[in-house]
Amino acid sequence: MLTVLIAEDDPAMRHILRKTLSQIPGVEVLGEAGDGITAIKMMEELNPRVIFIDIDLPGKNGVELARDICDINPQTILIFATAYPDYTHEAFEVYAYDYLVKPFKLDRIKKTMERIKQQEAQRAPVPVKEFTPPVAARTTPARLVIRQHENLIFLDTQDIILITREDRKTVILTREEKLNTTESLNSIEERLPGNTFFRSHRAYIVNLNMVREIRPWGKNSYEITFSGTQQKALLASNKARELEKILALPGS
Template identity: 45%
Template sequence: MTLKVLIADDDSGMRLVLKKVIKKIDGFQLVGEADNGLEALEMAESENPDVVFLDIEMPKLSGIECAKSIIDINPKTAIIFATAHEEYMGDAFELYAFDYLTKPFRLDRVYKTLRRIKDVNNKSNEEDNISEALDKLIIKNKDGISFVDTKDIILIQREDRSTVVYTKDQGYVTSESLTDLEEKLEGTTFLRSHKSYIINLSKIKRVTSYGRWTYSIEFTDTHRDALITHKKYKEIEKIFITGE
């Protein structure tokens, strides 16, 4: 698997150095470079990189603010700050930055960081394979991982810049995006009903009108509800009525 990399730094010399490092390590592909924070955010939205190198003091949008927006788009993005300013380190790690490189840094430090990212990604793929074999969903957070039986999951909801997986008795908070979890649950009884929800079709109790183009879903075993778009409602209507 090739990991996509974005570089954002207003120093063209630093961008050149990082580009050379990336080219020397197999498994990484440069998909864009930006000289300001706003351009970096636009590229992150269009390219969905796996790794982003960010300077902190950049024109138009700081690296910290840029990182906050990128993580909101895809919480699994590995953010690597590369900056001459040590004083922002606390802010960076509050965002769960993968690494913080203080300029001038040794190139072998960058190689080491990228290899760690590869190892983490490979381990993640192995865990996903284990999860499929056990019919469990692996939920990752800052404290570790939880193995949850997919049959016990009622809904998955995006809230407060995090994702929460709800069972009858518990809510599991993770930094993984809904899209990531949707891919893991592909081919099961789960459906992405709305940009903010994934639902377990086997747990639906009732569907009621919520607005002109939206419906509200009630579930068994929980007081929580979810939204479903008109298009997705028609899909489940077809499933339950015709069996297709």
């Protein structure tokens, strides 16, 4: 079942969205929020797979809400449904799956949800792009020291698969364990070897030596899969172009 939360301050639009979504088989609307603060609370409580977001929300606007959601669970699928066409850049920076400008046809919502359902059912498709990390990435393993409460943890960077955000904390996934730290992604990124690690998205740093596949996901983004874990990361469209240049892929 594809679960949905609606964050929209207009009661009439909330009703339209709920009615439209309820007519799609395999989709369940878990709740509605009329402001950004309520929406983030409901997101933490209900953990929906998809969230429809209006830009002009009271309390916390749609872009701020999306950034908060990304800090809690960056894998949440965000669909902006708004009367403001000028926020597409900000929306896709926080991994918007789609951006619908009001007034939009209700069939567009159905098509978007059906596309999500199909992609959810095919989480391991044939790879779109396969690549071998550049030779420069294969360097002598460095050590990364992170602070965990009052302890210092020493990690070999070659063992790190990815670094992300979950529940407002930074999570480091290695070959053997999953570590939490209060350090920011920016702070850790500054101490990582840049020829091996890549900031693919505001909520992800990935080890290029661990990447297995990159495939389209949503309107302007990609999904990264790794060797040694089922965890996935996101690749923003602007970062995809940057990565293609780093890897010197044909056509980049």
